Structures are given as structure tokens and as C-alpha cells.
Amino acid sequence: MTQTIRRDFFTDGNGGTRIEIFDELSDTAxxxxxxxxRRAHAPHVMEExxxxxFADxxxxxxxxxxxRPWPPWGLGARNVVGVLQTHLVxxxxxGLSPVHVADEDLTNTGLCAALYKEALETLAVDPNAEVHYLLAEGSRLADLVLRRVGFERTEDVFLTEAARYLTxxxxxxxxLANLGLAETDTVDVLAGNIDDRVFELNAxxxxxIYLGSRAEWAGDRVSVPSEIAQMVRGGHYNKPAGVPTGTGRFERDVLAEVAQGVREFLTEVERKELLEYVRGREPxxxxxxxxxxxxxxxxxxERIRSSxxxxxxxxxxxxxxxxxxEQLQEVRARLNHPVFPLGRIELQVTANGDRDYFGMHRDTDGGDTRELSFVYFFSAEPRRxxxxxxxxxxTVVEDGRIVxxxxxxxxxxxxxxAVFFPSRHDHEVLPIRVPSKAFGDSRFSVTGWIHRQ
Structure with a gap:
């Protein structure tokens, strides 16, 4: 049976279109x-x-x-009508850029979906490959659309001067499968020969993605908040003290070799008594x-720490x-941390108010006796x-150096x-917002350092 091509406004124009992958760029490319x-009204994007x-x-x-039909070579032979760039984070x-198109193709769903399909198929050769986007905290439309096609929102936070983002x-x-593109040929996708549900998901x-990220790539990326931000290699969105962020590759609650969490560290009565004790000692x-x-x-x-x-x-x-x-032996084993003779336990209470933070630091450089760091959270519920x-x-120790x-x-x-981690690990506290500005609504924690003898 001959398959019926479902036509739309862009079918004829897309019929003469092919997808080309550039691993290197010639002068003509x-x-x-x-x-x-230039035709897409964003000439700066190429240079900036x-x-x-690409050079990275x-x-x-x-x-x-x-x-171009003739001559099929030289300058002007390629007429690019859509661009998508992938880059390793x-x-x-x-990270995947928006699909850039000129004004006449802004609603050309077949063209955009075909480019995205080719990119996803290339990445999916690695069964562990993931696609990442950064969405501004509080996003509604982008959150709904991305979760609808299978994206998971993680707790990994990135900060720019303009906004706070979640991965x-x-x-x-x-x-690729959730978008309905896994079993469809690229030629059919370009022609718009996909059912309404798949068409709507991709559109x-x-x-x-295009509209949500436009404020970043088309305007002033420093001061204008964009609902969707580009994730760069290593996630280097700087925060106060110039701290590079992490990769977001791990589970939200427990990560074996980096940090270990213990839930319900105190009884509920003890937690409430501690909160009351601390609130009463504000002066x-x-x-x-x-x-x-x-x-x-x-x-x-305060350029490094405000609290x-x-x-x-x-x-x-x-x-x-x-x-x-009581928890030390089990936590140490789960962290795969060497056994050490237990010395003193050093403790301190921290109150983080509005706009407080602590930039990247580590609790030991190997020249003291701190082995494990400890943080216990006990703020009021619900959180304010x-x-x-x-x-x-x-970090790891190589040739006596912390790397x-x-x-x-x-x-x-x-x-x-309560969270335990080796004191040699770099760590940070991301900025806090306390709308009420009240001391009692602060982010309270007990910080500790477990020493070897």
C-alpha cells in the first residue's frame, strides 16, 4: 500500500532540504x-x-x-535554513541549542523536528547520553512542556547574575521515542508526515525552547533573565565568589563517594527544642x-561568606x-573513607538570612586533623x-595533593x-532568600568537624 504523505504549508519547501552535520568548518561552510x-537577525550568534x-x-x-541547483559548488552553494548545535557539558x-530558523520558518515544525531527530540519533549512539536544559526557577510553560516529553527536573541549581536555574x-x-521520532524517517518528518499528536509535541x-531562550542569545545575556539558559561545558555559571557549578549527574538524595545523608537524625521533640533554643539566642x-x-x-x-x-x-x-x-562507623564505610582514631568533635550553629551564602571552600588542606565534615538542617517547617x-x-588525593x-x-x-562528607571536599552554600527577613525564618544548620586524634 502506498503511504499517503500528509501535506502542510512547508512540505514543498522542505522537500529539497537535507540535514548536514558539521564536525569541522570549511570557509564555505x-x-x-x-x-x-544574518538572515535570522542574529549575526552576533555566530561569533559569540x-x-x-565549536572551538572548545x-x-x-x-x-x-x-x-543551489547550479553551479553546485563554491560560495553560496549551501543555503542554510536551520541550525542546531550540540555541545558536551x-x-x-x-547541551542542545534552540533550533535557529529565519522568520519564514518559525512555525516550520517538520524542519525543527528533523534537525532535533538527527541530533538525538547521533547522541543516542551512547546509551547513557542525556540532554540537559536549564530552566529558571518558577518556570511554568517550559516546565510543563519539557516534563511532558520526559524531562526530569533535578535539584541541581545554577545561578547567573540574572536568575536562578534548575537542571x-x-x-x-x-x-527521541517520547517525541514520536524514533521510528519515523527524517524525510517524512521534514514533509510533516507525522500524526497530530507527534506534530503538537514537537511544535x-x-x-x-526558542522563545524561552531568546532573551539570552538575542539580547543582553548578563542582566536580562531568560526562562531557559544555555548550559556550558562544566556548567560554569558563576555565583558569588566565582564558584563553578556541578554537573547534576547524580541522584538527589544520596551519592556514595561524595556525601552521605542520614534522615531523622534527631527526634521530632529534640529538633523543635533545638530550634527554640537557637531562636532565643539571636543576640x-x-x-x-x-x-x-x-x-x-x-x-x-562577605565576598566569600555571609552568615x-x-x-x-x-x-x-x-x-x-x-x-x-552512633552514625560514624556506618557513614565512614558508605563513604569508603579510611578508618581513623576518633578525636574531638567541633560544632557550630549557622543562621543564613536573606541573600546569605558561602562560596567555594574546603574545611581542610591536609594540614590539620579534620577528617569528616557534618551539616544538620533544622529550620522551621514549612520552610520560610x-x-x-x-x-x-x-576531591581525590593524588601524590599527596588534593585534586x-x-x-x-x-x-x-x-x-x-544530617549530611556527612570528607573535609577535603570543596563545597558551597548557594544564596538564600528569606522574604520576611525575620531571624526565626532563617536557614538554620549545625555544622561540625570530626577530627582524628
Missing amino acids: KAALYGFF VVLPQ GDSQIFAAVRD SDGCW YRAPAGEL ALHST EFAAASVQRRGTDTPVVD LVLDGLGHFESLFADRIR FSGGELRVFE PTDRSQTIVPRANL
């Missing part, structure tokens, strides 16, 4: 791409985004091309200090020390703050959760 972005990303390596450009994680991820092969996805809190590497004198430096601390836990000191000792995630970056890796874990500050 560059000329064709420059011409395309496409070429730098692990990037491909998927271009929809309509060839971290091992197995890929959305989906396996490339599953995304919604591409129009949302005793002092500005937190930091100790710069190579110095012995702590200083207050209040209380050194005395009263009768809770012995309670925490006992609970930590947002943000304040603890992000822990893995960071690109693995990280982001931990949401849930009440009555």
Missing part, C-alpha cells in the same frame, strides 16, 4: 552559516556562541541545507569569619556528639526560605537531615 544568522563553542571541541552543528551530558535532563534515546517543544550570634589560605587569623569577608554563627550549643553539644558517634542548597564537590574532580552532589536543606 562558515560563509553559509554567517549568511544564515557558535564558533567559540565535542560540538557538532546540524544544519538544514537547500543546495560533562561526561555523557549534552532538567532526559536520556537522548528516550527523548510545543521547539517553540518553547549571641556574630558575623561569620573565614580563614584565608596561608593565614592564621580569621577575618569577616551569622553561634559557637555554643549548650546541652545539645553532648546530644550531637553522641548521635554523630528558598535556596540554600549545599553543594559538595568530590578536584567534576563530580558533585547538590543537597536540599530538608529539616532533620
